[in-house]
Amino acid sequence: MNGAKKIVGVFSLLLVTCVATSALSPYFLTSYNLENLLRRTSLFGVISIGAAFVIIVGGIDLSIGSVIALVGCLLPWLLVEHGVSVWMAVPGVLGLGLVLGLCHGLLVQRLRLQPFIVTLCGLLIYRGLARGITGDQTVGFQNEFKGLRSLVKTRFPLPGFEDFAIPSTFVILLIVSTLAIIFLRFTVWGRHLLATGRNESAARHGGIRTGRYIVLAYMISAGLAGFGGMLFILDVGSAQPADFGNFYELFAIAAAVLGGCSLRGGEGSVVGVIIGAALMQVLQNAITLIDWIPDNIQYAVIGAVIIAGAISDEGFRRIVSHRRLRSP
Amino acid sequence: MNGAKKIVGVFSLLLVTCVATSALSPYFLTSYNLENLLRRTSLFGVISIGAAFVIIVGGIDLSIGSVIALVGCLLPWLLVEHGVSVWMAVPGVLGLGLVLGLCHGLLVQRLRLQPFIVTLCGLLIYRGLARGITGDQTVGFQNEFKGLRSLVKTRFPLPGFEDFAIPSTFVILLIVSTLAIIFLRFTVWGRHLLATGRNESAARHGGIRTGRYIVLAYMISAGLAGFGGMLFILDVGSAQPADFGNFYELFAIAAAVLGGCSLRGGEGSVVGVIIGAALMQVLQNAITLIDWIPDNIQYAVIGAVIIAGAISDEGFRRIVSHRRLRSP
Amino acid sequence: MILQARNIVKRFPGVLALDGVDLDVSAGEILAVVGENGAGKSTLMKILAGDLRPDEGQLLIDGSPLRLRSPREAMLAGVSLIHQELSLADNLDVGANILLGREPRIGPFLRRDAARAEANVALMSAGLDIDPAASVADLGMGSRQLVEIAKALSTKARVLIMDEPTSSLTAVEADRLFETIERLRDQGTAIIYISHRLGEIERLADRVEVLRDGKHVGSLVGSEITRDKIVSRMVGRDLDRTRGLRGEVDLEFGTNPPMLEVRGLRTSRFPESSIDLIVRRGEIVAMAGLVGAGRTELLRAIFGIDRPVAGLISVEGEDVRVEHPADAAAAGIAFVPEDRKADGLLLEEPIGENMTLPNLSVHARVGVIRHRRRERAVARELIHQMDVRPAEPDLIAGGLSGGNQQKVAVGRWVGCEPRVFLLDEPTRGVDVAAKAEIHVLLDRLARSGVAILAASSEMEELLAVSDRVIVMHEGRIAGDLARHEVSEAAIMRLATGGDREGATSR
Amino acid sequence: DDAGPSSAVAGKGDLRIAYVTNGVADFWTIAKSGANAAGDDFDVTVDVLMPTGGVTDQKRMIEDLVTRQVDGIAISPIDPGNQIDVIDAAAAKTPVITHDSDAPGSARRCYIGMDNYDAGRMCGKLVKEALPQGGEIFIFVGRIEQDNARRRRQGVIDELLDRSVNADRFDEPGTAIVGDKYTVLGTLTDQFDRAKAKANVEDVLSKHPDVDGLVGLFAYNPPLILEALEGAGKVGKIEVIAFDEDAETLQGIIDGSVAGTVVQNPYMYGYKSVEVLAKIARGEDAGIPENGMIAIPARTIRKGDVNAFWTDLKKKTGKE
Numbered sequence A, B: 001m002n003g004a005k006k007i008v009g010v011f012s013l014l015l016v017t018c019v020a021t022s023a024l025s026p027y028f029l030t031s032y033n034l035e036n037l038l039r040r041t042s043l044f045g046v047i048s049i050g051a052a053f054v055i056i057v058g059g060i061d062l063s064i065g066s067v068i069a070l071v072g073c074l075l076p077w078l079l080v081e082h083g084v085s086v087w088m089a090v091p092g093v094l095g096l097g098l099v100l101g102l103c104h105g106l107l108v109q110r111l112r113l114q115p116f117i118v119t120l121c122g123l124l125i126y127r128g129l130a131r132g133i134t135g136d137q138t139v140g141f142q143n144e145f146k147g148l149r150s151l152v153k154t155r156f157p158l159p160g161f162e163d164f165a166i167p168s169t170f171v172i173l174l175i176v177s178t179l180a181i182i183f184l185r186f187t188v189w190g191r192h193l194l195a196t197g198r199n200e201s202a203a204r205h206g207g208i209r210t211g212r213y214i215v216l217a218y219m220i221s222a223g224l225a226g227f228g229g230m231l232f233i234l235d236v237g238s239a240q241p242a243d244f245g246n247f248y249e250l251f252a253i254a255a256a257v258l259g260g261c262s263l264r265g266g267e268g269s270v271v272g273v274i275i276g277a278a279l280m281q282v283l284q285n286a287i288t289l290i291d292w293i294p295d296n297i298q299y300a301v302i303g304a305v306i307i308a309g310a311i312s313d314e315g316f317r318r319i320v321s322h323r324r325l326r327s328p
Numbered sequence C: 001m002i003l004q005a006r007n008i009v010k011r012f013p014g015v016l017a018l019d020g021v022d023l024d025v026s027a028g029e030i031l032a033v034v035g036e037n038g039a040g041k042s043t044l045m046k047i048l049a050g051d052l053r054p055d056e057g058q059l060l061i062d063g064s065p066l067r068l069r070s071p072r073e074a075m076l077a078g079v080s081l082i083h084q085e086l087s088l089a090d091n092l093d094v095g096a097n098i099l100l101g102r103e104p105r106i107g108p109f110l111r112r113d114a115a116r117a118e119a120n121v122a123l124m125s126a127g128l129d130i131d132p133a134a135s136v137a138d139l140g141m142g143s144r145q146l147v148e149i150a151k152a153l154s155t156k157a158r159v160l161i162m163d164e165p166t167s168s169l170t171a172v173e174a175d176r177l178f179e180t181i182e183r184l185r186d187q188g189t190a191i192i193y194i195s196h197r198l199g200e201i202e203r204l205a206d207r208v209e210v211l212r213d214g215k216h217v218g219s220l221v222g223s224e225i226t227r228d229k230i231v232s233r234m235v236g237r238d239l240d241r242t243r244g245l246r247g248e249v250d251l252e253f254g255t256n257p258p259m260l261e262v263r264g265l266r267t268s269r270f271p272e273s274s275i276d277l278i279v280r281r282g283e284i285v286a287m288a289g290l291v292g293a294g295r296t297e298l299l300r301a302i303f304g305i306d307r308p309v310a311g312l313i314s315v316e317g318e319d320v321r322v323e324h325p326a327d328a329a330a331a332g333i334a335f336v337p338e339d340r341k342a343d344g345l346l347l348e349e350p351i352g353e354n355m356t357l358p359n360l361s362v363h364a365r366v367g368v369i370r371h372r373r374r375e376r377a378v379a380r381e382l383i384h385q386m387d388v389r390p391a392e393p394d395l396i397a398g399g400l401s402g403g404n405q406q407k408v409a410v411g412r413w414v415g416c417e418p419r420v421f422l423l424d425e426p427t428r429g430v431d432v433a434a435k436a437e438i439h440v441l442l443d444r445l446a447r448s449g450v451a452i453l454a455a456s457s458e459m460e461e462l463l464a465v466s467d468r469v470i471v472m473h474e475g476r477i478a479g480d481l482a483r484h485e486v487s488e489a490a491i492m493r494l495a496t497g498g499d500r501e502g503a504t505s506r
Numbered sequence D: 001d002d003a004g005p006s007s008a009v010a011g012k013g014d015l016r017i018a019y020v021t022n023g024v025a026d027f028w029t030i031a032k033s034g035a036n037a038a039g040d041d042f043d044v045t046v047d048v049l050m051p052t053g054g055v056t057d058q059k060r061m062i063e064d065l066v067t068r069q070v071d072g073i074a075i076s077p078i079d080p081g082n083q084i085d086v087i088d089a090a091a092a093k094t095p096v097i098t099h100d101s102d103a104p105g106s107a108r109r110c111y112i113g114m115d116n117y118d119a120g121r122m123c124g125k126l127v128k129e130a131l132p133q134g135g136e137i138f139i140f141v142g143r144i145e146q147d148n149a150r151r152r153r154q155g156v157i158d159e160l161l162d163r164s165v166n167a168d169r170f171d172e173p174g175t176a177i178v179g180d181k182y183t184v185l186g187t188l189t190d191q192f193d194r195a196k197a198k199a200n201v202e203d204v205l206s207k208h209p210d211v212d213g214l215v216g217l218f219a220y221n222p223p224l225i226l227e228a229l230e231g232a233g234k235v236g237k238i239e240v241i242a243f244d245e246d247a248e249t250l251q252g253i254i255d256g257s258v259a260g261t262v263v264q265n266p267y268m269y270g271y272k273s274v275e276v277l278a279k280i281a282r283g284e285d286a287g288i289p290e291n292g293m294i295a296i297p298a299r300t301i302r303k304g305d306v307n308a309f310w311t312d313l314k315k316k317t318g319k320e
C-alpha cells in the first residue's frame, strides 16, 4: 500500500546513510557504537511514536520537549530532593504526562482551539514550571537509584556475539511500537482514529465518537513524551530544566513526517516513524565519527539530508507514477 | 467583519495586561520603558508579519529564527571581518533572505513537500551554516558602523513630551505594516493570496496562479525574517551564531495566531499580528518589572496568558453567536 | 408511523431555516420531500439523523419521544442518512468507508474477511463493480456517490434518508438504485427521498411533501404526483418546461467558425484514446456518458487543471498553450467544476467576493483595487442576475443552500464574459426553477456567441438545452449526435458501449 | 590498560585528542586556539566538540568519541555531580581529564582550570574598587543553573557582603540581598538570548533608575549592558563590572565605561588539556600534582593592563 511505499523512501535513505558512514568511518560498525545507536533510537522512537498519533488525527504537539523537561526534572526532584518513594514518584510523573495530554485534547476538542496554539502554550508553560519548581537548579540522581536506572541501563547479551548486547530501551521500544501497530492496524479504534484524522465529519456521520479519539491521541502523545522524559533522565542521570528536551518536539515531528505521516492527518506508519528516528540518530552519530565534517555544521548536515531525502522521494514517486501512465 | 472581532480579543488582552502591569509596577508607564517596549514590539512585529503571510496561504515557516541568525551573523561578518562595503553587504544579506524564501516556496509549491518539513530543514541548515561560516565566533560591530546602526538607534523626539521619543524601528514597523495592509486589503494580489489560503483548489479553478502566491508568501516571510535579523543585530550589536534568534519563529507564529491568523489559512489581520507581538513583549516586560513574579517562570506566565486569552476569546465568541441566534 | 417530527424549528445566524415543520414516514413507504433550493430539506434531514439539534420541536420514534445528540444515536435508533455533500475519508479504502463505525469485530479487533465480504455485498447492491480494497481517492464523484449509497444500504436501517443521492449519477446507475429502493420498501423500510430531478419523484414516490421557505406547504399522494403539480406547489406558480429551449434557435452551426477546437487530446487516465472535438460559435454541446466515462477528465484537461499527455487546444482559431487554469482563463475559457465545495467556491468568503474573484483585475490599476464600490455593484448585479437567494453579497457562501451555491459557482464566470464556457454538471443539486434559469442563461450566452461545452448526467437536461450531444464511453468519444438524432435511447446505447448505427436506425 | 590502538607504538602524529566544551561560546573558541596550538606543539590531532543540546548532547558526544577510540578526552562537564557515571564509563576506555569545571570523585586523571567562586570574589573586589562608597548593584548572567555561573555569582555576592569563603552558599536570585554597604538588587537570566539580555538591562533601568553598578557575568553580558546604557544615555553614569574578555568589554575598559573585568585563561585551558592528554597517551610524565588540580588562575584586568592583555590575546587567537 501507500504506507509501504513511503517507508521504502526513508528506509533507503537510512540505508544509504549507514553504508556511507561505515565506508567513511571504521568505527561505525563497532558493536559499542551500534549499541549506542540502538539505545538512542529507542529513546527518540518512543517520543516520535507519540508525536505520530497526534499527527494522524490531524493535529500537532509542540509541547513534547517541555513535557520531557517537566517529567524528567520532576522525577529526580521528587526522588532525591523530597525523598518520595519510587512507587509513588514514577506513576505520579507518568500520570502527569497523561493528564497534560488530556488537557490538550479537551482544549482542542471541546473548545476548538488550534492545536498549534494549545501545545505551544504547553511548550511555554511546562518549561516554565520545570524551571520554577526546581528553582533553575540542575537535578539528578546523584549516582543513586541504580535499581530504577537499570530500566534503561540493562543490557541483554546476545549469545554468539562478543561485545554486542541488546539495550533494554530497545526492548521497551519494541513493546511500545508493537502495541501501537496493533492498535492502529488491527483494532477498530485504530481505524476510527485514521478516519477521524482525515475527515472528521465523515467519521462522525459514521457514528464514531471522534472527540474521544482526538483526546486519546493527545493523551498518547503527552503520555509517551512523559514516559520518554523518564527514560531520558534515567539514561542521562541529570537534567537542566532550562534546556532538557529542548527542540525534541521538532525531532519527534520530523521523524514522524519522515516516516510517512502526513500533517493533513489520517496517514502514518509506526515502522516508518521508528526508521525516521533512527535516521536522525545515525546522522548525528555520523557527523561525530567522520573526521572531515566539522562538528558545528551538524544540524546543517541533518537538515540537508532530510530535505534531499524528501526531494528524491518525491522525484522517485513522480517517475513511478509517470511510468505507470506510460504503460497502463 | 470577522477580522475586527478577532482583533478585539487580543486587543482587550493587551489592554488588560497593560492596566494590570501599570497597577502592579510604577515603572511600567515611564517614558523610558514605553520607548523600550515600542522598539522591541517593532522588531518582533516585523518578523511576525512575515510569519503571518505564510500562515495566510496555509503554510508555516519554522525557519524564521535561523534566517535571523544567518542574516544577523553574516552582516557584521561581512562588514567587520571581511571589510565588505555597506552598500554591498546590506542588499546582499537582505537578498539572501528573499532567495531562501524562494527556495522554500518552490520546494513547497513545485515539489509539494510539506511546509513543516521544508522549513524545519531550513531551521537546521541555516543555523548550521551560520555557525560554520563564522566558526562559532561571536560576531559584532565592534563599536563601529554607527551610521548603519543609527537605522535602529535614531529617536524622533515628540514635541511636548519631555523624555519620550519615537524609536526609528517603530517608523520602520509602520512602513512595513502599511505596505502589508495595502497589499492584503487593497490589491488584486492580496485578494488572490487570501483566496489561495482559503481554498487553493477553488482559487486555481478561478484562474488564479496560486503557485506564485504561495512562493511569494514564503519570500515575504523569509525576506522579512532577514530584514528583522538585520534590525536585531543592528540593535543588539553582536550575535553568537549558535543561539541568535533561537525560538523566534515560535514567538512570531504565536503573535500571528494571537492576532487572528488561522493556521488553516485564508485569514489574517496585520494590525492583529502587531498587537499580538506587542502582547508578548509587554508580558515579558511585566514579568521583569513586577517583583513577585520569579523571572524563571516567565515562559509559563506568557503561555498561561495566551491560553487564557484563547479560551476566553472562544467563550466570548460562543456567547455572541448564541445571542445573535436568539434575536435574528 | 415509524418516525415523526413535530413542529421543528431551526435557526441559523440570520436565517430561519425551518419554521415549525411536521413530517412523518411509515414503514414500507417512499416519501419524497421536495422544495426549492434553501427550502430547508437538508436541514430537516440532518435533524432527523442527529447531525443537527432542533431549536424547538421534537422527534418521535414508534410514538415515543426521541432526543438525538449525535449521528451515532440516530443510527442506534435505526435512522440512516446519505448526505447531500459527500463525506468519505479518502485515506481509507472503499470497504473501510462503507463499514465505518460498524466494522465486524471480535472485541476490539477487526475481522478483515468478514468486512470484505460485507462490503462486497453492499457494493453489489449499490451496483458499483469495484474492489472493496480500491482507494477512495481514485474515484470520481459519481463512484463516490455510489459508495455512499452502498454505505447507507448496508446499515439495514429502518428509516433510510437519501438527500439527492443521484445528483452525479446517470440514468443507468439511477435505475439500478430505484430498483433497490423499491425492493427495500417492499421489505418494510421507510424511505425518505430527496431529489431535484422530478422525473425520479414521479416514478418512485408514494407520497410527496413540499417545503417552501422552511414551512410545510402541502402534500401530494398517489396520482396527484405529477411533475407539473409538484412544480406549482414548490415554486408557488406554474413553470414553463425548458424542454426544447434550443429548438427555436435557427442557426446553421456547421458554418459558424469553431470557437473551441481540441485536437489529439490524450488525458493521463485514458492515454490511449485521442480526443478531437469542435465547439462552434454560439453552439451548446452537451457531453453524456456513464459514471467514470471521462467527461470530467476531458474538461479538466482543456482548462489546464490536469496536464494532458498530448494534444492541442485552440480558441477562435488561435492555438493556446494551456499549462495552468490562468492560461485558459486568459484565453477566454471558463470552467464550472463538478465539486463546487472543493473546487468551486471559497465557502468561508462572502458571496460577493466569490462572484468577483476571477475578474478582480478589472477593478484595479497596477494591482491596486481602486473601485471597491464598482466591484460591489458588479457583485450585486451578478447575484441578481443569477437569482441567488438570499441576495446578500456579505453573506458567507458556505451558508447558502446547495443550489444557490451552484448559482454562485456559475455566476462568477459570467462576469468575465468568456468565449468558451465549460461546465461540469452545471445544475447538480439545483432546483427546477433555478435549473430553468441556468438553462436560459446558457441559452442567452450561446446566442451572444459563446461556445458552451457542458457535461451532464441528467437526461432531461441533455435533451433540453443542447444543439449536439457528444457521448463518451471509457475515455473516448463514442458518438456525436446532432440535434435531430438525440434521443434517450440513442444516448444510452452509445454510453453503454453500443454502436451508433443501432442507435439511429430505430 | 586498554587505551586503544594508540598504546601499540603509534607513530608520531597518529594520536587523536578530543576537547569537549560545555556549549558554544567565544570563550571556547579561544580555548580551541589553545588546544590547536598544543596540537601542533605536541604533534597530535585535536578535535574540538561543542555540544548545543545540554547534558544529553554532551553524553552523546562522549560516547561517540569513545567509539572513535580517541586517545584522550578533555571534558568540561555541564553538570559534574550527575555526570560521574558518564565520565567513568569513558575513563574506562581512554584517559579523561576535566577542564573549566571539575567532577571530583570521578575517574578523571586531573582537573585543569580555576575556581569560579574565587574568580567571582575577584569580580566582587572590582565592584568594591568601582564603588568604594557602596551602593546598589544588579547581576546579569546567561543561566544560573550552570555550576560555573552559580559559583561565580555567589563569589561576587559573598565578597560584597564580606562573608566567609564558602562556595556552597546559595542566595535566591529573586530577592534583594542587603549587606552593610552593598545591596544586590537581583539577578536576571536570559538563556543566551541576546535580545532578551539587552531587554533585561533596559527593564532594570526602568525599575531601578538609581542603580549604581551593573555586573555582567557571561562574556556577552557586559557589551549588552553597554548597549542598553547607551540607549538610555547613561554610559559612564552607572558602573559596569565585567567578566571575560569580549572585544567590546576590553574597548569599554579603554574608554573608561567599564571599570574592569575578570578574565580566565581559556587559551591555557585548551593548551594545557591537550598537553597533559598527549603526554599521558605517550606514557610520559604529565606533571599532574598530588591533588589532581592544575590551577590556571584568573586575572583582573583594569585600565592599566588592558592594552597589553588585548595585544597578547589577539596574537594567540590569530587575529592580526
Ligand SMILES: Nc1ncnc2c1ncn2[C@@H]1O[C@H](COP(=O)(O)OP(=O)(O)OP(=O)(O)O)[C@@H](O)[C@H]1O
Residues within 6 Å of the ligand: C012, C013, C015, C016, C017, C035, C036, C037, C038, C039, C040, C041, C042, C043, C044, C084, C398, C399, C400, C401, C402, C403, C404, C429, C431
Ligand atoms: N450551516 C449553516 N449556516 C448558516 N445557514 C445555513 C447553514 N446550513 C443551512 N443554512 C441555511 O438554511 C436554509 C436551508 O438550507 P438547506 O440546506 O436545508 O436547504 P435545502 O432545502 O436542502 O436546499 P438544496 O436543495 O439547495 O439542498 C438555507 O437558507 C441555508 O442558507
Ligand SMILES: Nc1ncnc2c1ncn2[C@@H]1O[C@H](COP(=O)(O)OP(=O)(O)OP(=O)(O)O)[C@@H](O)[C@H]1O
Residues within 6 Å of the ligand: C130, C138, C139, C140, C141, C142, C143, C168, C169, C269, C289, C290, C291, C292, C293, C294, C295, C296, C297, C298, C338, C455, C457
Ligand atoms: N470506477 C472507477 N474506478 C476508478 N476510478 C474512477 C472510476 N470512475 C471514475 N474514476 C475516476 O474519476 C475521475 C473523474 O471522472 P471521469 O471524468 O472519469 O468521469 P465522469 O464521466 O465525469 O463521471 P463522474 O464524474 O460521474 O464520475 C477520473 O479521474 C477517474 O480516475
Ligand SMILES: [Mg+2]
Residues within 6 Å of the ligand: C041, C042, C043, C084, C163, C401, C402
Ligand atoms: Mg439540501
Ligand SMILES: [Mg+2]
Residues within 6 Å of the ligand: C140, C141, C295, C296, C297, C338, C424, C455
Ligand atoms: Mg464528472
